[in-house]
Amino acid sequence: MEQKTKVHAEEGKQELLITREFDLPLKLLFKAYVEPHIVEQWMGTKVLKLECKRHGSYQFETTDPQGNKHGFNGVIHEFFPDRKITRTFEMENTPFTVQLEFLEFEKLTDSTSKLRMQIVYRSVALRDQMLQMPFAYGINMAHNRLEDVVKQLR
């Protein structure tokens, strides 16, 4: 089966491309990016602010299972309904610097649509680090689980 979400990260480049085809009409896909209560549901975050307009800004806050709060924010540079959002994205209180995101929405058929998300990082090293984060996280989780199992054996 072909994967619906694709990640294209060319070696040595400081950008990556995420593409996804949705079983949703374009208008509904775009709505999921604009309506705060919908964004909250699928992003798993609290939306403190979301101004969908040129020079608008947004602020999200996520609480992890340990109860720690993580802030995310950015500025919207371009906003064309059902077509395009250009924005920055920043994770607060992390060594990662701001990234630039180009989101392009496209109608495929009356009931399907496509999202093309290009993310540009400050450096190649930073991009690779971001790509590896879920991987590293997964390894840590596996280690933690292993630790738990070993502890129970004692």
Add this chain to the structure above:
Amino acid sequence: MNLRRDVFQAIADPTRRAILFLVATQSMTAGTIASNFDTARPTVSRHLKILTECDLLRQEQTGREVYYHLNPEKMKEIADFVEPFRKLWDDRFNKLETIMKTYQSQS
């Protein structure tokens, strides 16, 4: 984590990537590998050393010759390292799709 970073440094170099592709089809001696490049023999040896150190290449002694062959397990690790990142986005988008389908049927 250091070793892992070395693997990515190893494949960041175009000559080293070319070596990996070359050896992927069949095991080769250092001499045969070097004959495929204009680069000086010691330079190729240095590349081979790096690729062997991070386990992308394995050495095999056959008689008097040392053959280099690809370690497919290690190569697979590189191919897979983006997968958790892809999965993260895939899960997120699946959720979006489900939520909006419900939304669509409600309105």
